[in-house]
Amino acid sequence: MFEMRQLSCTKCLILLRRHFTRLKLNIPKVYNLATMNGVATKGDIKDIMKQIDHMAAKIVERFDRIEKSLEEKATKDDIRKIMDTLDFISKRQEISDDERLVMGHQLERLDQWTHELAKKIGYKLST
8 A cells, every 4th residue: 555655656746747847847846855755745745735736827827828819819700801801992992993094095085086176177286
């Protein structure tokens, strides 16, 4: 029975060390004490539990930051609205460009008719 506790405590300490390293936290002194003696006391376990609570708080902080950053990102619906607006603006610009092209041709035709008319009535236009 004692060996099982010692083995599970050692496994717990190994997992704890791995998680502390991953979260970039300082490895608690309790870990070093428990592995040196081979047996963890109740005080050591309480200290380990405090460290686990601290680690859980860090994990919650990390998840909160991740959730906050996800909330700040645009959703598919937001992107769809933006794309629809861009399509609308692009369509209006195309129409505007086409209208300007047609107006340019109409002005050229009007200018040509004006010159022809002036020539027929004998009036000289400036160029």
